[in-house]
Amino acid sequence: MFETLTDKLQGAFDKLARKGRLNEKDVDEGLREVRIALLEADVNFKVVKEFIAKVRERAVGAEVMRSLTPAQQMRKIVYEELIALLGKPAKIDLSGQPPHVVMLIGLQGSGKTTTAAKLGLHLRKQGQRPLLVAADIRRPAAVQQLEILGKELDLAVHSEGTSVAPPQICANALRRAKESAYGVVIVDTQGRLHVDEQLMVELEQMKGQAAPSEILLVADAMTGQDAVSVAQEFHQHVGLTGLILTKMDGDARGGAALSMRSVTGVPIKFLGVGEKPGDLEGFYPDRLASRILGMGDPLTLVEKAQEVFDPEQALKMEEKLRTASFTLEDFMEQLRQVKKMGPLSQIMDMIPGLSGLAGQIPEGETDRQLVKIEAMISSMTPAERHDPGVIGGSRKRRIADGSGTTVQEVNQLLGQFRQVQKMMRQVSRGRTPDLLSMFR
Amino acid sequence: MIGRGKNIEQSLSRTRRSFFGRIGGLFSQTDLDERVWEELEELLIQADVGVTTTVDLVQAVRDESGAQGLRTPSHVVEAVQQRLLAVLGNASSPGRSQEGLWVILVVGVNGSGKTTGIAKLAKYHQRHGRRVLLAAGDTFRAAAADQLKVWARMLGTDVVAHQPGSDPGAVVYDAIKASQARDADTLIVDTAGRLHTQYNLMQELRKIHRVIKKQMADAPQETLLVLDATTGQNALSQARYFKDAVDVNGVFLAKLDGTAKGGIVFAIASELGIPIRYVGTGEDVDDVAEFDPERFVAGLFAE
Numbered sequence: 001m002f003e004t005l006t007d008k009l010q011g012a013f014d015k016l017a018r019k020g021r022l023n024e025k026d027v028d029e030g031l032r033e034v035r036i037a038l039l040e041a042d043v044n045f046k047v048v049k050e051f052i053a054k055v056r057e058r059a060v061g062a063e064v065m066r067s068l069t070p071a072q073q074m075r076k077i078v079y080e081e082l083i084a085l086l087g088k089p090a091k092i093d094l095s096g097q098p099p100h101v102v103m104l105i106g107l108q109g110s111g112k113t114t115t116a117a118k119l120g121l122h123l124r125k126q127g128q129r130p131l132l133v134a135a136d137i138r139r140p141a142a143v144q145q146l147e148i149l150g151k152e153l154d155l156a157v158h159s160e161g162t163s164v165a166p167p168q169i170c171a172n173a174l175r176r177a178k179e180s181a182y183g184v185v186i187v188d189t190q191g192r193l194h195v196d197e198q199l200m201v202e203l204e205q206m207k208g209q210a211a212p213s214e215i216l217l218v219a220d221a222m223t224g225q226d227a228v229s230v231a232q233e234f235h236q237h238v239g240l241t242g243l244i245l246t247k248m249d250g251d252a253r254g255g256a257a258l259s260m261r262s263v264t265g266v267p268i269k270f271l272g273v274g275e276k277p278g279d280l281e282g283f284y285p286d287r288l289a290s291r292i293l294g295m296g297d298p299l300t301l302v303e304k305a306q307e308v309f310d311p312e313q314a315l316k317m318e319e320k321l322r323t324a325s326f327t328l329e330d331f332m333e334q335l336r337q338v339k340k341m342g343p344l345s346q347i348m349d350m351i352p353g354l355s356g357l358a359g360q361i362p363e364g365e366t367d368r369q370l371v372k373i374e375a376m377i378s379s380m381t382p383a384e385r386h387d388p389g390v391i392g393g394s395r396k397r398r399i400a401d402g403s404g405t406t407v408q409e410v411n412q413l414l415g416q417f418r419q420v421q422k423m424m425r426q427v428s429r430g431r432t433p434d435l436l437s438m439f440r
Numbered sequence: 441m442i443g444r445g446k447n448i449e450q451s452l453s454r455t456r457r458s459f460f461g462r463i464g465g466l467f468s469q470t471d472l473d474e475r476v477w478e479e480l481e482e483l484l485i486q487a488d489v490g491v492t493t494t495v496d497l498v499q500a501v502r503d504e505s506g507a508q509g510l511r512t513p514s515h516v517v518e519a520v521q522q523r524l525l526a527v528l529g530n531a532s533s534p535g536r537s538q539e540g541l542w543v544i545l546v547v548g549v550n551g552s553g554k555t556t557g558i559a560k561l562a563k564y565h566q567r568h569g570r571r572v573l574l575a576a577g578d579t580f581r582a583a584a585a586d587q588l589k590v591w592a593r594m595l596g597t598d599v600v601a602h603q604p605g606s607d608p609g610a611v612v613y614d615a616i617k618a619s620q621a622r623d624a625d626t627l628i629v630d631t632a633g634r635l636h637t638q639y640n641l642m643q644e645l646r647k648i649h650r651v652i653k654k655q656m657a658d659a660p661q662e663t664l665l666v667l668d669a670t671t672g673q674n675a676l677s678q679a680r681y682f683k684d685a686v687d688v689n690g691v692f693l694a695k696l697d698g699t700a701k702g703g704i705v706f707a708i709a710s711e712l713g714i715p716i717r718y719v720g721t722g723e724d725v726d727d728v729a730e731f732d733p734e735r736f737v738a739g740l741f742a743e
Contacts, residue, residue, distance in 0.1 A: 114550075140555075256672065
């Protein structure tokens with residue numbers, strides 16, 4: 001079973017004294033697990049090596065704080081160092097005289113065109129007047145793609161077809177921006193390999209024409225070990241000012257971010273988190289650190305929950321919890337809302353301590369369960385939903401028949417519901433419920 | 441559009457050079473000491489083979505090194521190569537033997553290189569004397585159908601496309617009918633890029649697969665997952681989800697012309713039994729080749 005780093009560290013330290021200083025042997029034991037976690041997250045081998053050395057230096061001889069176990073102390077040091085390495089979030093530089101030029105560069109398929117549109121929308125929301133520039137003349141239909149996105153979002157697009165050279169397009173776009181008072185010019189460039197000398201020279205020429213205040217490397221969060229050479233090459237040729245990590249809505253751990261940060265030293269400015277134009281987020285080092293270490297991402301979970309849960313309903317639910325009048329109907333309502341957040345296995349992955357557990361449950365099984373539960377509750381009368389106590393043998397048979405399930409499954413549901421009620425009472429008394437028991 | 445064709449040899453030589461530059465020490469040593477094993481591990485991990493697969497593999501070779509009489513680093517490299525080849529050999533490919541329409545469904549995450557890959561596959565099949573038709577099943581991404589049409593014009597083939605935002609299932613339905621009416625023998629179906637964790641989009645993909653199956657029980661004969669060679673460990677997760685949804689039976693490894701090695705394919709072959717079928721190595725339609733395990737493995741180590 002995949003364990004979270006905290007569990008692994010705990011395991012490694014269980015044999016050791018509970019307090020005192022971290023000695024060399026303890027630290028090395030723990031760092032072995034950290035190394036594996038980072039490599040599994042696609043952090044580059046060399047970056048991992050450097051990172052481990054740094055943590056080791058700090059950890060050996062460190063005093064274990066009174067309130068922590070050695071494992072927790074170790075985890076704390078790793079986490080802090082990781083956050084330090086990931087750096088602070090930074091905004092788009094809009095200082096100085098407009099128009100400000102933002103160039104988006106990167107490998108093929110990293111998400112530059114989509115990001116250009118997202119960034120345009122983001123800057124407009126901040127009161128800017130952006131101009132998108134279609135400077136990718138090589139990928140078939142890339143110009144149309146940006147034009148369509150611009151039209152959909154009502155953002156101005158500067159395009160000159162596919163026969164004008166990109167550096168010239170940049171120069172023309174800049175002139176247009178000055179004449180028509182566009183404050184920000186976002187240049188979508190062609191995807192190119194970092195080892196393609198000819199195209200890297202073209203990029204340098206574009207830089208010369210456009211005098212950008214930002215050159216952002218758009219990189220796929222799923223990138224593997226090669227992220228270091230990609231970032232390094234682009235940085236050496238044109239001097240990056242920041243990174244945008246795309247496709248963060250998948251299940252990649254995103255270790256490439258750490259690799260690219262450590263070879264370029266430039267800040268991470270945004271994360272792409274979906275296909276919709278609004279799916280561009282700021283970067284939070286603590287969240288990304290948790291994700292890279294495989295410790296779950298509770299904050300994203302909270303945000304996801306906030307998206308689907310109606311605050312008014314949440315208040316009502318809270319009231320019900322306090323008065324312990326939580327019924328099967330409320331239970332179903334909650335399940336429906338949870339379902340809106342996505343497949344249960346994904347949600348579980350975001351909960352620290354549960355991540356990894358999801359992998360043990362057959363794909364789609366939890367979601368099939370939810371469908372069954374909904375069917376069973378729908379087959380109950382309002383009175384039954386309100387007070388499951390009245391459900392006897394013949395009612396169970398009727399519910400099973402009505403929902404296409406078995407009496408055993410109805411029994412299971414009623415049992416689970418009693419569990420939840422018990423948990424709710426614990427919560428209302430201020431105790432942490434045993435979440436795991438719900439899924440067993 | 442400017443085609444800048446690069447042949448496979450060239451791109452592989454780039455792979456070799458960068459590898460050699462990094463691990464030159466491994467071959468200059470004559471003794472089999474701890475450093476050799478460490479460098480071997482480093483080489484494989486940096487090729488995205490994955491830490492678990494790497495450690496297991498190196499340990500296995502190490503365990504047998506005494507019995508097998510492995511005394512020099514090059515003996516060890518050879519033994520590792522044999523094991524890697526065995527992993528790739530485990531995953532078998534569907535052979536094209538039957539008559540009639542051959543349907544290829546192409547799937548993958550956003551930006552993996554599906555549309556370019558399809559153009560290359562179309563050219564590949566044309567070279568084998570087949571009549572190819574394309575289906576613009578990506579009705580979501582802006583200008584995706586246009587992109588396919590540009591390629592089709594270059595290749596002199598037709599595209600079946602509907603309005604943006606329309607049902608991809610309907611596109612596929614029409615495309616199969618059109619293939620039969622126009623006597624095409626190879627239909628390549630493009631689909632919208634989707635992250636494997638997006639539940640609803642994966643359901644949509646299942647539906648496209650069902651629509652094809654309903655019309656032709658033995659189709660799609662090939663379901664190819666297009667994988668970006670620069671992808672790290674997440675590729676295994678991608679392959680797992682896509683296989684579960686639409687029974688992927690081959691990988692198209694795209695963008696192997698950079699410095700990335702695509703080492704994750706070993707885990708995909710060994711854990712999921714999915715073979716690597718094609719390799720894409722550039723931006724030109726001709727930059728495609730059938731996967732050659734020996735060259736791929738040698739590329740990881742070549743001096």
